[in-house]
Amino acid sequence: MFKPLCRLGLLTLALSFSGHSLAALTGMKPMPADDAPLGYLIHNPYENAPLTALVTLGGHKIKDVEVTVHAKGEAGVPISYKVSDIRVMDEGGVPVFGLYPDYLNTFTVSWSEKGERKSHEYRMMTPDVDMGFSESQWAKAPKVTVKHVDPEFKDRLYFLNWTNADGKASPLMHNNPAAPGAFSWDGKPGFFIIDTAGDIRWYMNPYTTHNAKNYDDAGYAMGMNITDDGNMAWVQGQSWKHMTLMGRMIASHSLPGNFIDASHEGIQVENGNFLLRVAAKDYTRADGMVVNTVRDHIVEVDANGRLVDYWDLNEILDPMRDAALLSLDAGAVCLNIDLKQAGKVSTEEELRKAPYGDIHGVQTGRNWAHVNAVDYDPVDDSIIVTSRHQSAVIKIGRDKEVKWILSPYMGWEGKLAEKLLTPVDAKGNPLTCTVRGFCSGTDFDFSYTPHTGYKVDEKGTWTVFDNGDGRHLAQPMFPTGKYSRAVEYKIDEDKMTVQQVWEYGKDELGYDGYSPVTSIVKYQADKNSMMSYFASAGLFGLGGGYGNMKLDDTTGKVHSILVEHRYGEKEPAVRIDIDSHDLFATGYRAQVIRPAEMLK
Structure with a gap:
């Protein structure tokens, strides 16, 4: 009788533990938003291009990816482009180019997965332009x-x-x-x-x-x-x-x-x-x-x-x-x-x-x-x-x-x-x-x-x-x-x-x-x-x-x-x-x- 009780107790403990300590297991790893169909967002993934972002895959296998960065205001210009399947694998996600500086950007990613066409609208804040400063400068950029x-x-x-x-x-x-x-x-x-x-x-x-x-x-x-x-x-x-x-x-x-x-x-x-x-x-x-x-x-x-x-x-x-x-x-x-x-x-x-x-x-x-x-x-x-x-x-x-x-x-x-x-x-x-x-x-x-x-x-x-x-x-x-x-x-x-x-x-x-x-x-x-x-x-x-x-x-x-x-x-x-x-x-x-x- 002792062994089954012991096993039951361990199972109960494991179930209880998993219910509230997933964060302890993942540490500081970022998690996607609740409604995100793919992985989490990374701003400026390589530190060299502050107006870029990456939508990680979160284990998904996607293809036929298209991205649109929506225009800022009526006079703005949207940027749309396709991303090859091999580029998605190369980046480890969907590359996002053309974000506005110092702005809460909206961009849409669409893709195919398991024969179904899907899309999602993302939002991301970006930093202002900073290309360096000197004493003879009067503006942040031309x-x-x-x-x-x-x-x-x-x-x-x-x-x-x-x-x-x-x-x-x-x-x-x-x-x-x-x-x-x-x-x-x-x-x-x-x-x-x-x-x-x-x-x-x-x-x-x-x-x-x-x-x-x-x-x-x-x-x-x-x-x-x-x-x-x-x-x-x-x-x-x-x-x-x-x-x-x-x-x-x-x-x-x-x-x-x-x-x-x-x-x-x-x-x-x-x-x-x-x-x-x-x-x-x-x-x-x-x-x-x-x-x-x-x-x-x-x-x-x-x-x-x-x-x-x-x-x-x-x-x-x-x-x-x-x-x-x-x-x-x-x-x-x-x-x-x-x-x-x-x-x-x-x-x-x-x-x-x-x-x-x-x-x-x-x-x-x-x-x-x-x-x-x-x-x-x-x-x-x-x-x-x-x-x-x-x-x-x-x-x-x-x-x-x-x-x-x-x-x-x-x-x-x-x-x-x-x-x-x-x-x-x-x-x-x-x-x-x-x-x-x-x-x-x-x-x-x-x-x-x-x-x-x-x-x-x-x-x-x-x-x-x-x-x-x-x-x-x-x-x-x-x-x-x-x-x-x-x-x-x-x-x-x-x-x-x-x-x-x-x-x-x-x-x-x-x-x-x-x-x-x-x-x-x-x-x-x-x-x-x-x-x-x-x-x-x-x-x-x-x-x-x-x-x-x-x-x-x-x-x-x-x-x-x-x-x-x-x-x-x-x-x-x-x-x-x-x-x-x-x-x-x-x-x-x-x-x-x-x-x-x-x-x-």
Whole structure:
């Protein structure tokens, strides 16, 4: 009789215990709400993207997932996308992108399970935008003003990249003036995504993706591009990074050992590898001097960061060519913004005697090339580099031989002069142009201090953002005569000719759109359109000097202009203006973001 009583007592105790102590067994593990059909919610699951969330599965097996983040108010823009079954398994739940900051968001998830279609409406509060702060800042983020959006472009999402420093930046450089050059351009990352109502719908946490005290995590975050797998890649000082839209850091790679100072461009190309714009350390010149080079090398690495190939522009081009360097406005060279130097140019002697380092000047060890964009042409296994300080777009083969140069003729010598493209009209007739690039009786113009040059595979053309400083290799009589352009060229590589087929900015924006640095133009196949970003417009404002700057001045407050055109048209289908939030904080680039492709 004793054993059955004992067993009955244990069973009763177990039943009683389970009724009130489940929390003791699960500890602090979060539990879904009572009416939640799946698991619990996780805000910002990887700590890098504060406007994301994850709906965990709670043991459910679901498929055919769709997500809609509902609009805020009548003027808001909903974001809807499908999530592949494999992505749900990869994330361990349903990825939610596009939440509003500082808002009680509503989003709907629908899915199929055991042959039944289900859906549920969720609510989640989010934090306000925090992309870092500095003493010269007057707003938490750039101010977005939507001027015009055609209905068929309303679903657009634009990634924006702004650059500016804060008081935490650059201890590696400040404590070691001989440190690699990228450290002197350290600053808080400014990655964010806006919709066509002007609302911020995503931003990157600058505190988790950047560390000014760490060698591999310091430096400006620049050159973000979308990879083949729908993720984000960018360069950041001494490393390059690969992250999902949800903020999961796939990899952070150190640069190959002989290279330093990645900035401006990190792009995955058709062969699956990545092209990064870097410099070389401990480089021995022909005269025996050992220097760190500046913005003049391109490396090709595989997805694991292993070096595959490299292009040394000091050997391929001519680091002594000074035709464009002699025409640069010293007020905005590279990232050096100094209004006291606005309108001034350097002499030949100054270019040859400038300090070594990230200073514009001739000869290896100075910023003679300033390559700010790289592309790849799989047709002939070549790279295309955009050189601001040579006012040139240049195609270079795998054999390190120059194929063509799009640039005014002045200063190119020997074999390089033989690679210059000849401007032609629509009928293929050669145009009459001076050595400085002025072509009479035509709209054709070369690109001066350009910032991007990309091939448009679908059209067989090339887009270039023509910043326009030093146009025709000189400074204009009046600064307000300057302008920037988004321009499209058609290049016949057999005949070595170039035809201008479209431009925007010269007549439409004029000096108001003049962007002395940064910016981008890129073809968008999904809507057969051109997206252009005049990123540093208004940098010089109405004049004045840095020493007299005040937070209520117009000078130093950048007024970026983002436009998107239907292909071949001059009237924008989209225009969005973005005002800076910090003195001399400039827009860098923009990209069109497609969540369905990035969360597939």
